[in-house]
Amino acid sequence: MIRNLIILFALTVPASAFAAERSSDWHQFRGPDRTGLSSSTNLLTEWPEGGPELVWKAAGAGRGYSSVVFSNGRLVTMGDAPSTAEDKDEYLHCFDNETGKQIWQVRLGKPWAEGPDDWQSSRSTPTIDGSRVYALTAHGDLVCCEMSNGAEVWRKNLKDDFGGKKGDGWGYSESVLIDGDRLICTPGGTENTMVGLNKSNGEPIWSCVREDDRGAGHASIVISNIGETKVYVTTTASGALGVRATDGELMWSYEIDQTTAVIPTPIVRGDLVFFTAGYGRGGALLKQIPAADGKVSMEEVYPLNQDLQNKHGGVVLVGDYLYGDTDSRGMPYCAELMTGDNRWKERGSGKGSASVTYADGHLYIWYSSSATMVLAEATPERYEEISSFTIEDESQRPAWAHPVVFEGKLYLRKDDTIYCYNVSK
Numbered sequence: 288m289i290r291n292l293i294i295l296f297a298l299t300v301p302a303s304a305f306a307a308e309r310s311s312d313w314h315q316f317r318g319p320d321r322t323g324l325s326s327s328t329n330l331l332t333e334w335p336e337g338g339p340e341l342v343w344k345a346a347g348a349g350r351g352y353s354s355v356v357f358s359n360g361r362l363v364t365m366g367d368a369p370s371t372a373e374d375k376d377e378y379l380h381c382f383d384n385e386t387g388k389q390i391w392q393v394r395l396g397k398p399w400a401e402g403p404d405d406w407q408s409s410r411s412t413p414t415i416d417g418s419r420v421y422a423l424t425a426h427g428d429l430v431c432c433e434m435s436n437g438a439e440v441w442r443k444n445l446k447d448d449f450g451g452k453k454g455d456g457w458g459y460s461e462s463v464l465i466d467g468d469r470l471i472c473t474p475g476g477t478e479n480t481m482v483g484l485n486k487s488n489g490e491p492i493w494s495c496v497r498e499d500d501r502g503a504g505h506a507s508i509v510i511s512n513i514g515e516t517k518v519y520v521t522t523t524a525s526g527a528l529g530v531r532a533t534d535g536e537l538m539w540s541y542e543i544d545q546t547t548a549v550i551p552t553p554i555v556r557g558d559l560v561f562f563t564a565g566y567g568r569g570g571a572l573l574k575q576i577p578a579a580d581g582k583v584s585m586e587e588v589y590p591l592n593q594d595l596q597n598k599h600g601g602v603v604l605v606g607d608y609l610y611g612d613t614d615s616r617g618m619p620y621c622a623e624l625m626t627g628d629n630r631w632k633e634r635g636s637g638k639g640s641a642s643v644t645y646a647d648g649h650l651y652i653w654y655s656s657s658a659t660m661v662l663a664e665a666t667p668e669r670y671e672e673i674s675s676f677t678i679e680d681e682s683q684r685p686a687w688a689h690p691v692v693f694e695g696k697l698y699l700r701k702d703d704t705i706y707c708y709n710v711s712k
Contacts, residue, residue, distance in 0.1 A: 313355075313691060314416070315412070315414045316552070317601065320509075325644065325691070325692040327646045331710050331712055332648075333674045334674035337676055339697065341707070342387075342708060344705070344706050345382055345388070345704065348369060348700060348703050349367050349368055349372075349380065349703055351365055351408040352408065352410045352688045353366060353413070353688060353700070355698050356412060358415040360384045361384055363413050363434075364700065365379055365412070367398035368398065376398055377425075378392045379392065379393050379420070379422045379432060379437060381420075392437065395424050396424055399424070399425035401456060401458065402457075405684055408684075410457070410687075412462040418433065418434050421463050423460075423472065424459065425458025425460065427447075427451055427474070431486070441488050441489045445459060449482055451476055452501075452502040453524075454503055454504055454524020455524060455548040457548060459503060461505065461506065464508040464509075464510070465486055468486055468487070469483050470489070471483050473508065473521055476502050476503070477496060480494075480523065480537075481519065481521070481528075481535065497525065500525050501523065501524035504521075504522050504523045506522045506562075507552045509521070509553055509554075510555070511575060513577050513583045514583075516531060516532075516582070517533070518532065518538055520555055522553060523549065524549050525543070526540065526541050526543035527541040527562045529575060531582075539585035541562075543564065544568075546566045546567065548566065551597050551598075551600075551602060554602060554604045558575045559573070559624070560585075561602070563596060563597045564596065568596055569592045569596045570591065570592055570596060571588075572587075572625070573588060594620065594622065594632070595609065596613065600655075601642055601644075602643070603645045603650075604624060607623060608622065608623060609623075611643055612640055612652075613632060614640075615641075617634065617640060617654055618633065618635065619652060619663070619670060621666075621667050630668075631670050635652060635654065635670075636659060636672055637656075637677075638654055639685060641655070642655070642687065644692060645665055645692075646710075649662055649664060650663045651697065653686065654686075656686075657677060658677055658680055658686045659675055659677045660690065661675045662675065680701045680704065682702040688700035688701075696710065696711070697709075697710045
């Protein structure tokens with residue numbers, strides 16, 4: 288009888304309902320809710336000398352700083368000039384999550400080759416939505432592909448189709464947001480600062496314009512809910528902004544002085560928005576306030592604090608405390624969210640800028656120049672490193688791809704190579 292009821296339930300409930308329950312899928316940049324916080328538990332509290340067990344090592348990811356995303360046993364990332372291709376173009380890659388075997392790769396277009404070597408290559412992380420995956424190249428090509436085989440479904444260009452503009456010379460690196468039947472992204476500039484598109488075909492639904500916007504930054508959009516109003520929050524080269532989800536109306540704007548680049552993804556908690564930028568700018572805390580007619584206003588809790596600046600390694604909020612690298616100095620800090628006051632700031636054992644993620648009571652800190660991974664306590668009391676190991680790799684390019692802890696595994700990207708470690712007890 289029970290078995291028959293289970294079968295009946297499986298036959299009558301839509302497949303989308305099961306997909307929605309797979310909340311553990313790390314299907315977009317910084318995870319399901321873009322916080323950089325992993326739900327993995329029962330993880331190792333220290334590592335053996337030389338690091339945790341290497342489960343697999345896979346070549347073919349190409350040059351790049353794209354992080355990794357997962358769905359239904361597959362891993363997806365981006366990179367140019369992969370060792371598994373005969374050209375130097377940019378590709379979207381899919382690997383088997385259990386073995387590291389490459390399943391498919393599809394060419395997206397020409398590589399980003401502007402500036403010095405470490406400025407080049409992929410920098411956006413793909414976004415998976417059910418049977419499709421969405422990739423944004425540095426040139427602004429927004430491409431929708433089938434997850435099954437990488438076949439292209441549709442394509443737009445943020446500059447050609449929406450008059451988009453970058454606020455710096457480093458190309459697009461946003462990871463697009465899928466919200467229901469819509470795709471939300473940031474072409475930047477004064478024609479279409481942010482747009483809402485039909486995710487099935489890329490056709491425009493609404494557009495938001497911020498006057499005098501300097502151009503797109505590198506952040507990815509996060510969702511906040513203020514009363515009955517959903518707001519999309521992000522930053523461009525002009526600072527932070529909030530956009531009403533239903534129609535794209537600009538709700539509020541918090542402008543900053545021009546700087547080299549505005550990169551980290553904001554953090555939303557309830558009605559609060561923390562955003563930060565490097566190059567001497569700092570971090571600020573804002574509060575969103577519901578207003579009449581479904582509008583939302585904003586007030587400053589505290590202004591830009593240079594002690595909270597972060598260049599591109601990202602910041603995580605654990606409890607009431609912020610953790611991230613100071614600019615790109617390889618000097619992690621801990622600060623109180625509500626006051627911005629530092630609890631500690633210490634030099635880590637790795638070299639170069641540090642990308643940070645969190646899982647099961649610990650910070651995972653990935654140093655870009657030395658390719659050193661550190662396990663540290665996530666506590667405001669002190670900075671305490673527990674374990675570390677270093678990847679020996681022939682590539683001299685920085686390891687800027689953010690680390691990911693997913694289903695008890697730690698994933699690191701060093702240009703063409705992806706490393707999968709078992710960090711489960």
